[in-house]
Amino acid sequence: MIVARTAFLLALVVAGPAVAQDASPTQDWYTFNGDLKADKYSNADQITPQNVGQLRTAWEVHTGDVSDGKNPNGPKASDWGATPLFVNNTLYVSTPFDRIFAIEPDTGKVRWTFDTKIKLVDPTQGELKNRGLSYWQAASPVAGQACQKIVYLGTMDGKVFAVDADSGQPCTSFGQNGILDINQWNTVNNKWPLSILQSPTVYKNQLFIGWSGQDWTQAVQPPGSLFAVDAQTGKLNWKLDTIPPDLDPKTGTSNVWSSMTVDAENNLLFIPISSPSPDYYGGDRQAPMPLSTSVTALNPDTGKVVWSYQIVHHDIWDYDTNAAPVLFDVKQADGTTVPALIQSSKMGFLFVLNRLTGKPIFPIEEKPVPQDVVDGDKASPTQPWPTMPEATTQDKFPGISKLADVLSGGYCSRTYAGLKDEGRFTPPSLQGSIAFPATVGGVEWGGGALDPTTNTYVVNSSDVVQIYKLLTRADYDKVNAGENIGQKNANGYFAMLGAPYGFHIETFLNPMGMPCWNPPYGTLSSYDLNTGKLLWKEPFGEVQKWGFYMPNSWGAVTIGAPVITKSGLIFIGASMDSRVRAIDVKSGNVLWKAQVDAPAVAMPAVYTYKGKEYVVFAVGGNSILEPKVADQLVAYALP
Amino acid sequence: MTAITSQGRRNAGWPRFGDWVVAVAVVLAFVETVLNYFFSFGIAYSAGALLVVISTLLILVALVTFRIWDSMPRWFAVVLGVLTLLDFVGTAIAGYFLEADLLVLLMLIALVAWLFTAFVRPRPMERIE
Numbered sequence: 001m002i003v004a005r006t007a008f009l010l011a012l013v014v015a016g017p018a019v020a021q022d023a024s025p026t027q028d029w030y031t032f033n034g035d036l037k038a039d040k041y042s043n044a045d046q047i048t049p050q051n052v053g054q055l056r057t058a059w060e061v062h063t064g065d066v067s068d069g070k071n072p073n074g075p076k077a078s079d080w081g082a083t084p085l086f087v088n089n090t091l092y093v094s095t096p097f098d099r100i101f102a103i104e105p106d107t108g109k110v111r112w113t114f115d116t117k118i119k120l121v122d123p124t125q126g127e128l129k130n131r132g133l134s135y136w137q138a139a140s141p142v143a144g145q146a147c148q149k150i151v152y153l154g155t156m157d158g159k160v161f162a163v164d165a166d167s168g169q170p171c172t173s174f175g176q177n178g179i180l181d182i183n184q185w186n187t188v189n190n191k192w193p194l195s196i197l198q199s200p201t202v203y204k205n206q207l208f209i210g211w212s213g214q215d216w217t218q219a220v221q222p223p224g225s226l227f228a229v230d231a232q233t234g235k236l237n238w239k240l241d242t243i244p245p246d247l248d249p250k251t252g253t254s255n256v257w258s259s260m261t262v263d264a265e266n267n268l269l270f271i272p273i274s275s276p277s278p279d280y281y282g283g284d285r286q287a288p289m290p291l292s293t294s295v296t297a298l299n300p301d302t303g304k305v306v307w308s309y310q311i312v313h314h315d316i317w318d319y320d321t322n323a324a325p326v327l328f329d330v331k332q333a334d335g336t337t338v339p340a341l342i343q344s345s346k347m348g349f350l351f352v353l354n355r356l357t358g359k360p361i362f363p364i365e366e367k368p369v370p371q372d373v374v375d376g377d378k379a380s381p382t383q384p385w386p387t388m389p390e391a392t393t394q395d396k397f398p399g400i401s402k403l404a405d406v407l408s409g410g411y412c413s414r415t416y417a418g419l420k421d422e423g424r425f426t427p428p429s430l431q432g433s434i435a436f437p438a439t440v441g442g443v444e445w446g447g448g449a450l451d452p453t454t455n456t457y458v459v460n461s462s463d464v465v466q467i468y469k470l471l472t473r474a475d476y477d478k479v480n481a482g483e484n485i486g487q488k489n490a491n492g493y494f495a496m497l498g499a500p501y502g503f504h505i506e507t508f509l510n511p512m513g514m515p516c517w518n519p520p521y522g523t524l525s526s527y528d529l530n531t532g533k534l535l536w537k538e539p540f541g542e543v544q545k546w547g548f549y550m551p552n553s554w555g556a557v558t559i560g561a562p563v564i565t566k567s568g569l570i571f572i573g574a575s576m577d578s579r580v581r582a583i584d585v586k587s588g589n590v591l592w593k594a595q596v597d598a599p600a601v602a603m604p605a606v607y608t609y610k611g612k613e614y615v616v617f618a619v620g621g622n623s624i625l626e627p628k629v630a631d632q633l634v635a636y637a638l639p
Numbered sequence: 640m641t642a643i644t645s646q647g648r649r650n651a652g653w654p655r656f657g658d659w660v661v662a663v664a665v666v667l668a669f670v671e672t673v674l675n676y677f678f679s680f681g682i683a684y685s686a687g688a689l690l691v692v693i694s695t696l697l698i699l700v701a702l703v704t705f706r707i708w709d710s711m712p713r714w715f716a717v718v719l720g721v722l723t724l725l726d727f728v729g730t731a732i733a734g735y736f737l738e739a740d741l742l743v744l745l746m747l748i749a750l751v752a753w754l755f756t757a758f759v760r761p762r763p764m765e766r767i768e
Contacts (some may be wrong), residue, residue, distance in 0.1 A: 544681075546686035546690075547687030549737070579680060
């Protein structure tokens with residue numbers, strides 16, 4: 001006990017305020033993923049499998065920041081994936097219109113709002129996206145002094161706003177009058193501006209800022225970079241470039257666009273790094289790029305790479321590493337523990353690695369993969385293939401849906417017969433290739449949740465088949481004649497300017513809009529990470545068409561993520577049927593569900609305030625998957 | 640309403656109890672579908688919700704037709720009866736996929752009462768006036 005307490009105090013001294021946050025006994029939800037370990041786990045246990053059926057709406061807020069994008073003179077469609085933060089006895093949430101709301105956690109009353117007043121013209125994404133806020137506080141906040149506690153908001157135009165968490169006033173000592181513009185560092189291949197979708201990760205006195213762009217438009221693009229800045233001043237401490245500088249004239253990106261994870265105990269920052277550009281052709285980037293499509297551990301003080309594990313070699317499928325890895329300790333049969341992480345992926349593979357060394361804990365094979373690529377490219381001979389845990393998606397095309405095929409007069413089977421399908425990692429081709437899982441996943445940017453007391457890991461995953469088709473430059477230009485092809489992302493056409501090919505992507509649907517492949521279209525799975533074994537796997541969510549709910553066994557495409565509570569409940573929105581659910585973590589059975597205004601594509605936050613447990617969902621929708629958007633923030637609690 | 644044949648309907652003492660059950664269930668179902676269309680979270684203003692408004696309305700029209708058209712030709716009564724039967728079943732199935740449980744229940748009640756009324760012959764003494 002004395003040893004443990006001494007170690008804890010030592011950790012506080014060494015790591016500073018962020019560790020103090022991480023070790024907090026309160027039931028806060030102080031990062032996008034709940035805490036720095038990204039386990040999306042809450043100690044709250046008031047709501048149980050026995051009483052969850054009594055959950056009621058405690059309060060509801062409509063921010064007014066919503067757009068369906070249909071007004072040609074109005075803002076583009078909103079895409080709200082912001083998980084609220086509960087910290088400093090306040091609920092903080094940001095909106096797709098880049099405003100911050102500070103809300104009373106038990107009543108929903110708005111304490112203050114902060115408006116960045118940026119133009120609602122998205123420079124890169126085609127939608128107004130926002131995935132939340134970050135929070136920092138001084139190790140010993142001085143009462144009455146401003147900006148001892150700061151809320152940060154990253155915006156689509158590449159700015160980070162620092163706002164006093166108590167008053168909602170700008171922290172003027174940060175950046176320039178409270179605004180840090182990361183585009184000042186966008187100096188190499190700056191074909192487009194940098195956008196911040198995901199809030200920075202905060203640890204000690206630093207912010208770690210990743211960004212997004214338009215990686216489908218060009219072959220040569222801004223090289224992926226991660227910025228570490230001082231939390232109070234915005235001064236750049238270090239910068240990591242993920243692409244070897246000598247390759248800058250040929251490629252770019254491999255950026256970090258999703259959330260990150262921190263191991264405070266071992267002083268490690270884990271970053272999920274995306275694919276290089278262009279997304280679907282690698283002929284001009286054959287040289288080794290070891291950080292691309294990887295999970296990489298850094299020293300957060302220096303930005304030096306400690307280790308890196310590439311989950312896709314020579315990525316030509318846009319299989320970005322897209323979610324923060326989840327940290328946990330594997331409990332082995334002999335009673336020892338191994339510090340580990342689990343990295344989910346768009347492929348549905350789950351990589352369990354020793355988080356100190358990057359070595360696999362469960363065996364990962366290098367399996368031969370299809371080699372038939374277009375002229376000019378060369379596929380990697382092998383790809384990493386985890387043997388355990390079982391992937392969330394199957395290895396082969398799920399088969400043609402007879403219903404979709406019959407109703408379309410054989411369209412599905414005829415189309416499939418003309419496509420290339422060699423299983424996982426079938427390269428994009430001129431004739432069109434089956435991509436399963438495709439770039440939409442598998443597991444998306446929410447990742448999974450983990451109960452650290454049992455090492456039960458729960459993750460939602462989609463089963464989506466897409467068709468990847470390369471077009472010669474001449475053909476591409478013919479199809480897109482007259483368009484601004486440099487920015488074009490309409491109807492699935494990706495320019496990849498500078499490469500010998502353009503690209504077209506489409507989901508494999510029949511003319512009626514029905515999926516041409518067999519269900520399920522989405523699942524929720526649970527694993528025992530001590531053994532790597534699958535505990536259960538259930539279709540998750542419901543497809544809704546014209547108001548009709550399709551059979552539960554079909555499941556649905558999901559975006560968002562689950563959270564787990566100590567009492568054995570999973571809370572999750574994510575499904576395209578605009579419902580939020582509570583699920584028994586042991587059985588996977590749905591115990592409670594409620595209808596909300598749109599798909600809740602943000603993971604919920606769970607917190608306890610004045611002795612009462614709340615589950616709060618930001619309900620915003622994602623118009624890419626379902627033309628239904630909303631501005632609803634809704635909290636549920638027991639009566 | 641109702642039996643598929645109009646013969647004996649009056650003699651059976653119209654309106655019989657089964658007819659009332661069918662009528663009440665369908666009226667309630669129609670009200671339910673209208674409320675669903677405008678107010679039911681999740682399916683409001685959807686094509687499916689509109690479909691069951693129309694299908695229950697058609698059942699109501701059929702019931703009224705049976706009620707007021709005493710001299711309905713037999714062939715027409717058979718056709719209308721079969722269509723109405725299909726409408727009951729279809730509306731119930733649609734209600735199931737809309738997760739409108741009350742609608743499904745009302746359709747099942749109406750269907751059972753309809754079948755009872757249509758196929759169970761009145762006892763002879765009921766024909767004596």
